[in-house]
Amino acid sequence: MRIFVVGGSGMLGGDVVSETRRRGHYVEAPVHSDFDLTEPESVATLPGRGPYDWVVNCAAYTAVDRAESEADAAAALNALGPRYLAMACALTGSRLLHVSTDYVFDGAKGLPYTEEDPTNPIQVYGLTKRDGEENVLSAGARAVVVRTAWLYGPHGRCFPRSIIDAWVAGKSLRVVADQVGSPTYTPELARSMIDLLERNPAEGIYHAAGPEAMSWHEFAVRAVTAYATATADERPIDIAAIPTAEWPTPAKRPRETVLDSRMLASMGIPPMESVDLSLAKFAAALATESRTS
Numbered sequence: 001m002r003i004f005v006v007g008g009s010g011m012l013g014g015d016v017v018s019e020t021r022r023r024g025h026y027v028e029a030p031v032h033s034d035f036d037l038t039e040p041e042s043v044a045t046l047p048g049r050g051p052y053d054w055v056v057n058c059a060a061y062t063a064v065d066r067a068e069s070e071a072d073a074a075a076a077l078n079a080l081g082p083r084y085l086a087m088a089c090a091l092t093g094s095r096l097l098h099v100s101t102d103y104v105f106d107g108a109k110g111l112p113y114t115e116e117d118p119t120n121p122i123q124v125y126g127l128t129k130r131d132g133e134e135n136v137l138s139a140g141a142r143a144v145v146v147r148t149a150w151l152y153g154p155h156g157r158c159f160p161r162s163i164i165d166a167w168v169a170g171k172s173l174r175v176v177a178d179q180v181g182s183p184t185y186t187p188e189l190a191r192s193m194i195d196l197l198e199r200n201p202a203e204g205i206y207h208a209a210g211p212e213a214m215s216w217h218e219f220a221v222r223a224v225t226a227y228a229t230a231t232a233d234e235r236p237i238d239i240a241a242i243p244t245a246e247w248p249t250p251a252k253r254p255r256e257t258v259l260d261s262r263m264l265a266s267m268g269i270p271p272m273e274s275v276d277l278s279l280a281k282f283a284a285a286l287a288t289e290s291r292t293s
């Protein structure tokens with residue numbers, strides 16, 4: 001297949017580009033300055049570049065707290081840009097895979113969210129991502145939206161990297177224990193996404209997230225434990241569990257947004273590996289990085 005990846009320099013996008021190449025597909029991944037999703041004239045160059053079987057959009061405005069004060073910038077990249085992209089795809093006959101988030105939900109369901117559950121975002125980031133979903137699904141590009149959650153990967157800033165860095169620096173750590181979600185390792189998500197494309201899926205929404213639900217606190221403890229094991233560091237792992245009320249942020253966070261990924265499983269797509277296995281790989285990559293830097 002011929003695949004065009006937008007946001008290929010990002011944490012997820014980099015792994016999508018690698019996985020696509022590994023499987024022998026042809027991939028193009030322009031840099032942000034060469035294909036700017038917020039510039040209609042830039043997106044309008046798509047028909048002159050192709051043809052592509054699939055366009056994969058991994059670009060997004062992902063700064064959840066900053067979005068509260070930069071709503072226009074977040075909407076430009078998360079809602080309007082995907083609309084231009086979906087329109088360009090519809091024109092050229094390319095299908096579009098657009099990545100979205102568990103933060104389109106309010107977190108009040110108390111059970112894992114399926115693709116049929118109604119959205120109800122509670123912060124600007126989630127609102128703009130929800131608008132992006134609606135825009136791509138209504139543009140006639142036979143689009144699929146892949147919702148995922150709590151991403152971490154070897155090639156980007158992410159929660160477990162920040163926690164590990166702080167632990168290595170000897171800082172005292174407090175992490176929220178009453179928000180629950182589905183940590184998702186970007187190389188595993190990239191594999192599931194390409195598995196999905198290779199099945200020529202029906203238009204619509206698909207959930208693709210890691211196989212275990214946990215709190216940020218549990219995720220932090222397991223990430224640092226993996227890193228301590230990878231580096232044979234025997235210092236204590238002392239991370240205080242705190243309630244959300246003790247960690248105020250500009251954006252409200254949903255309480256529980258575990259994603260039910262059974263629809264992918266029903267299509268024969270293998271589940272993602274366990275969080276501990278992914279964290280062991282992640283920690284090994286970080287340990288190598290710190291030895292060589």
Ligand SMILES: NC(=O)c1ccc[n+]([C@@H]2O[C@H](COP(=O)([O-])OP(=O)(O)OC[C@H]3O[C@@H](n4cnc5c(N)ncnc54)[C@H](OP(=O)(O)O)[C@@H]3O)[C@@H](O)[C@H]2O)c1
Pocket residue numbers: 006007008009010011012013031032033035036037038057058059060061062077099100101102129148149150151152156
């Ligand atoms: N991170 C998470 O925990 C999380 C959770 C759930 C869902 N998601 C979703 O997963 C997807 C990937 O997230 P990520 O964390 O991998 O993102 P990321 O690392 O922040 O990468 C964002 C990418 O977008 C590119 N980009 C920024 N502005 C652009 C523009 N105007 N035009 C074209 N490209 C532009 C960036 O390029 P430059 O760096 O060159 O600007 C970068 O390649 C997003 O849709 C996000 O909403 C993320």
